[in-house]
Amino acid sequence: MDKPILVVDDEPEILMAVDTTLRMAGFANIVTINDARDVIRHMEREIPGLILLDLNMPHINGGRLLKIIRKTWPKIPVIVLTGTIEVDTAVKCMKIGAMDYVIKPVEEDRLVAAVKQALALEESGSIVKKPLHQDLFAQIKNPAAFRQIITQDKKMHSIFHYVEAIAPSLQPVLICGETGVGKELIGQCIHTLSGRKGKLVVVNVAGLDDNVFSDTLFGHVTGAFTGADKARPGLIEQAAGGTLLLDEIGDLALTSQVKLLRLLQEGDYLALGSDKTRHSDARIIASTNQDLWALETQGKFRRDLIYRLSTHTLTLPPLRERLLDLPLLLDRFVCQAASELDKPIPDIPKTLIEQMETYPFKGNIRELKSMVHDAISRYEKGPITADLFKGLDAAVQQSPLDTPSPGLETDKGLPTLKEASNILVEKAMEQAGGNQSAAARILGISQQALSKRLQKIRK
Template sequence: MKSIAYPAHPVLVVDDDTISLAITHAALRKAGLNNIMTCTDSRQVMALVSQHTVGMVFLDLVMPFTGGEELLETLSRDYPEILVIILTATEEVDTAVRCIKAGAFNYLTKPIDFERLFSTVKNALALQELQQENRALRQSAFSVSLSHPEIFANIITHNPRILQIFHYVESIATTSEPVLITGETGVGKDLIAQAIHALSRRQGPLVAVNVAGLDDTIFSDTLFGHLKGAFTSAERARKGLIEQANSGTLFLDEIGDLTAVSQSKLLRLLQGGDYFPLGSDVPKHSDARIVSATNQDLWRLTKEEKFRKDLNFRLRTHHINIPPLRERLDDIPLLVEHFLAEAATQFGKPGFQASKALLTLLGEYDFPGNIRELRT
């Protein structure tokens, strides 16, 4: 099966030393990237960049024909959106300063230190994600109105940050890349996942599962299904959730709690869309879009070696962070009014308004459980 390209825009590695080139390529693969182009002839760089939508360039500084500094100057002038990371054999401060001034995003010294390369790639992809978000927001600024406000009708807000998220959701919903939704418990991550699916134009269903507390066997059976006889109690074959979500969206909640073995299986699915039902050695393929959510800091878990770096990269091709209620106090009166009206309807009671004193008191509380806590 054809592997899904990551990142979406290829990374170009330019180095006349084939051994050094292979080492850098292997390090990028180890970091979770597979959309990588290589070039040993500096004269071909600009042609490659013009033919492909390159997002990042690893550029050796000392090369025959056209030197790295000359190429950096040309790339910075003609393709300012491309992030250039300089590769140099010696850590010379003057060289680094000169390259940064010329437009380089960062520089790495040879031999390549994997942790520094990983950190540089992480920061570069985060910057590109932010730039993508800013472009989407600038485009939405031309139209204050949402294209599909009805999709967000069940999310009660008039907070500018949440409205920006709505615009961003509209801009990415029809793509096929994974989305990671982060935020504290109770902020409404599931509602954003529902909105992404509703706007996606996908014909299949939205299938949701909370993966917290699932060991590898249960996770695999739940997600990938099993064949008849795969284990003692498997009296008949069962489709997994990923097959049920085909042509639709699979929403994995509490992704930060996934076990190491399950993380490896999910990564394989994200890389090529392939998976194995329990008891089968024949892979199946899914085109379901993966949306995940967590209230944990995946970068912290990665640093603690509790979460795979490459999987973290894959999951956050698009990233949405929902602010907690204490950072959007302007929404509290609107939410209280909505919940009171909802309760009045449910219990057949006349509606009533919250006093200013109550709203003031609520505004002084931190709400660690966010909207879910306010509702209860």
């Protein structure tokens, strides 16, 4: 097998028994893990072809771990390992995505048969019904190149197709999008798919004056300036045969823009203090969270440079426009943070996800990851709740129910309960922009209940 069989169990004797049985049956590529907290971290580095998963383990329950695996890697077959008295639990696990179960202590023939059947079905592609995002991934030629990006969003998968199409090109790429949406990750995907032999070099050009920019990018020769006692190659030289990613390109000084334009047009540049022209074959990728055309009208960015940079252009959507990914991202970041901080992995209630769906996430995925890490650092036990997320808790508390609403106090005194109820409903609909689902969450009622109230108000 190209991909390993991953065996997860906290009992060393079970791991040894399973490993020995499978090796004797001809399966040589086997990885064993005795700490459930290490599973996700390992799978991010190497995706297995099959997982044998114990149900009762400390730190992370096997059923919980199965749910995490099913959300992020729905295509990987999983066989549950269970004690005799836990058959009912094993059956429940099969309902949420396990292919089969094997009772411990394992019978050699039963184990080998289950493994062979799982691998045969995996090869034939007839395992469980694939979720939507797995169908989309199936249309991508090189899904492994995008493994660091967690998504089931159609826009993101369209971008993946575009990235695959432009990756072999030598022309520059401009990646646009708000802070924290994953521009550098997409840049890494482009470089990986390009097949270029050199490495990917990333430099943030924000705040660099012209001299520092030139020295950083192009390097200098001995004696170029006071203190330059030896020559230093620039990042463009380090990216030879590879890719140079210029982050925050919208903040680049105008004088530096001229030098970058020459590099893009001719591939030529001068090291500081040198009159000898050098040539670069590095592919240029630029990223920005600003509108370059708006900067051009303000005289802050060269029009000809925009044209050169944007031969290929893509714009990444903000997190608030890909809410289908929110549960997946939240689940992954919770697991990562819990592992790093040596905390138990908490359950994530549906109400928390609903509250997060109304949060603006101006810092996008980067902000979500930071919020989760901070929340897990203060987490102790039970389901994780909104009050552990500082920014989210403040947003939830800032509800129209917590502030005086126009019309609740009149010259005639307090309104009736019916009048107050109608006022709150209208206020919630106004704040939600007419979205009944969002307004219902604000009011703490179901969407159906809100719909009935609106019908009565509008009669």
